[in-house]
Amino acid sequence: METIVNAKAGDKDALSRLWCILNPGLVRYLTSLGCKFSEDIASESWISLSKVLPRFQGELSSLQGLLFQIARARLYDQLRKDYRRPKQLLMVVDDQNSFRKNNYHSGPEASLDESSSQTLEWLSQIPTTQAEVVSLRVIVGLSHYEISQIIGKSEGAVRILFFRGLENLEKVVIGEKKSMLQKKFFSSA
Incomplete structure (x- = not known):
């Protein structure tokens, strides 16, 4: 709590501590949603x-919820903006940023191991809202209440989305494992 008070007063060290605590989870959350520019967002x-921090009242979990709400809004703003852009321009932007897919950069995404990449792939195969809730709950570690504040749904709806997301994720994983076994079985015959 003292760190938040100091950050509100303009203490750069306190703000830096908050960044160290909250930013890795924020970037993982954005990356789990398939965001190509998670660090930028x-x-x-x-x-x-930083503009609303001086007026903020609450604890670290509330601040984290506010930060994730802001990030979610920024992500949707970017998606709307990209949707309105001509497709030719989007292809150029994707080409310029294709290095991100090849891990030729530093930062939190560069440390994604094979299992993390696989998890993100599986999350991309379930409905977006379910994937978002599962990411916030499992990857970031937020409570159902905190997630409900971020995505603007009731706590009950978040619980349902979480459990449906887990069920769908299980189907994706089992389907993939079954497919791998069939390929292995039929290719060796």
């Missing part, structure tokens, strides 16, 4: 948070 979110 996280940075924009911190800038927006």
